Amino acid sequence: MTLQEVKTLAANGEGLTIEFKKKAAFPEKIVREVIALANTEGGNLLIGVDDDGTVSGQRFIEEEIFVMDKAIRELIFPALHYEVFTVKLSEKKGVAVFRIPHSPDRPHFLKEKDKKQAYIRVGDRSVQASREVWEVLKKSRVPKDTVFSYGRKEEVLMKALGESGKITLKEFARLAQIPRFLASKTLVKLVSANVLQIHPQESEDYFTLKE
Known part of the structure; x- marks a missing residue:
């Protein structure tokens, strides 16, 4: 990668597929951005960009890379395969x-003590993924035909x-008068069947009919 290519990436600003960091301070937080990119559409994390x-640029950029490599290797599960490019601005x-x-x-998840947490990209931000997003991501790894029955709860949902x-998960569970876990399972199945689309949000995800 060339310096001109880096400047072109940076000129577009942060967004769905790009994140800037001045340096690799608090790498345990920066890996959340890496996870979010991998779980969404992929992209680039630039260290040394305001x-x-x-x-x-950043002095001794090789040290920044070492810190991030270590954090990615130790904190992300399952293991994530990626590429790293170094572009020199000057000798230092x-x-x-x-x-x-x-x-x-x-x-991919961030390993935190006794729990694991997934992140996804929403615009230029990395946010915690809901359980529904987790399930949709898992099912998308091996695309296959999803069979579902159309009953009362689906009728309530479509109406x-x-x-x-x-509609949100909470609204669907209330309208259909069903437990939250069943509402979640129904929505995930319909997303996997390309009937619905999930829209991740910082607060609460919502679902729409697939266009």
Whole structure:
């Protein structure tokens, strides 16, 4: 990768597939961005680029890469395969580009003590993924025909979508008068069948009919 390519990436600003970091401080937090990129559409993490897109570089960039490599290796499960490019700005300063794939092994999780947490990209932010997003990501690894029965709860769901255009898990469970786990299972199955589309949000996901 060339310096011009780095500047072109940076000029577009942060977004769904790109994240900037001045340096690899708090790598345990930066790996969340890596996980989110891998779980969504893939993309690039640039170390040595300011939030405003200025390619200022970082001294001893190899040390920054070492820190991030270690964090990715130790904190992400399952293991994530990625590429790293180093672009020199001067003898002492450089930029690191971590090219993250749209991983076939998604969802990837951050290992935190006794729990694991997945992240996804929403616009230019990385947010915690809901259990429904986890399930959709798992099912998307091996695409196959999904069979579902059309009963009362599905009828309630379609009526609600016809009236308001979108629905949350909580709203569906209440309208259909079914347990949350059953509402979740139904929505995930319909997303996997390409009937619905899930829209991840920072607060609560919502679902719409697939266009």
